[in-house]
Amino acid sequence: MKPMNAGLLGIGTVGGGTFTVLARNEQEITRRAGRPIRIVKVAERNLALAKEITKGTVEVTDDAFSVVADPEIDIIVELIGGTTVAKDLVLQAIANGKHVVTANKALLAHHGTEIFAAAQKQGVMVAFEAAVAGGIPIIKAVREGLAANRIEWIAGIINGTTNFILSEMRDKGLSFAAALKEAQTLGYAEADPTFDIEGVDAAHKITILSALAFGTAMQFDKTYIEGISRLEAVDIKYAEQLGYRIKLLGITRRVPEGIELRVHPTLIPAKRLIANVEGAMNAVLVEGDAVGATLYYGKGAGAEPTASAVIADLVDVTRMHTADPENRVPHLAFQPNHIADIPALPMSEVQTSYYLRLRVEDQPGVLADITRILADEHISIDAMIQKEPGEGETQADLILLTHLTREKHIDAAIAKIEKLKVVAGKVTKLRMEELGK
Secondary structure: OOOEEEEEEOOOHHHHHHHHHHHHOHHHHHHHHOOOEEEEEEEOOOHHHHHHHHOOOOEEEOOHHHHHHOOOOOEEEEOOOOOOHHHHHHHHHHHOOOEEEEOOHHHHHHHHHHHHHHHHHHOOOEEOHHHOOOOOOHHHHHHHHOOOOOEEEEEEEOOHHHHHHHHHHHHHOOOHHHHHHHHHHOOOOOOOOHHHHOOHHHHHHHHHHHHHHHOEOOOHHHOEEOOOOOOOHHHHHHHHHOOEEEEEEEEEEEEOOEEEEEEEEEEEEOOOHHHHOOOOEEEEEEEEOOOEEEEEEEEOOOHHHHHHHHHHHHHHHHHHOOOOHHHOOOOOOOOHHHOEOOOEOOHHHOEEEEEEEEEEEOOOOHHHHHHHHHHHOOOOEEEEEEOOOOOOOOEEEEEEEEOOEEHHHHHHHHHHHOOOOOEEEEEEEEEEOOOOO
16 A cells, blocks of 8 residues: 655654654554555754764755645654744645644644644644653543543643652752752753743643643633742642642643633642652643543653654554545544633632741731631631741741632732731742542
């Protein structure tokens, strides 16, 4: 049977892994796909790198648009990243009647709605398993494996860099800055780690998962994003004493008022499996009404783990290439004419529990003043630790865990608490999730 010809845009870490794994496992992949899948042309600005990896077995060019225009190519694999040139290339490939496989989470989070509409109109597929959680097949699980379920919520450790940093801070008592430096030394963090440590990368991914779970358009601009750069080692220590671990989570939840869509450091009970995911690993917890909680764990980045997902998409596209477009799995799990307009809640309306750390004067009446303010905002306390002041000190740490309340109520209470003369500095606020029954 005629091979499916693929054009590869970008042969860096993931592109090189894709080329290598596709060649190494050619026979297995052909048996699964029903026909050979071959990369016949590679576009890469670094021509020397491309020639070194391909060893002269395929045509190499620095003109990506020539690959997209090649009539002999059936599938475009976009691995160059970014949201500008990549968008133009993907839309041009679709206009030329080519299927697209991409690992570009930023592109889909920002422009996925437009890209999927264009693909639907042209009758081609856009596959993106590698865009979220590397080698973990979470897209297929949410879109196909859990199709019988009303998905209630998804919570994921979907950025390995931040999870490594938090693991080092907990295990070794390192400051954030020291843990970040170690992550950079070991290659887990980029020289400019902003997208990772400030939560933007995780926000791209949870935006995609939310659209799949609830059948909505992409809503990246409505996602609340808070990273880990201001997290202090002392809060990781106190969380541990209270039976919690702190993880950067991407969370999306269906609530009566709409959809929660947020990324932030979160306290999780230490007994939960996801709380024990360490190092650079990823894990995604999905709650469905029929199946209950399901956990997906594995490597969220790297050449071959991500290549695994890219090639799985190539196999899927090859299998479905000749199918009636109306009978293919919809891009966003739900049929295009059933995509819902469900609003993402502003963070002020989100309801969760909270960890509060205050630096207070060690004197009578302090706790009464603070609890009175919380009560005025209808916030109840679940647990408390009051540390003894150090020798010669007049101030001590007070740690409070609250029951469920809305963010706007906790923020109002904090504003009042910070005005008390017995409270020094700012109140540290972290959100908490039980992630279980």
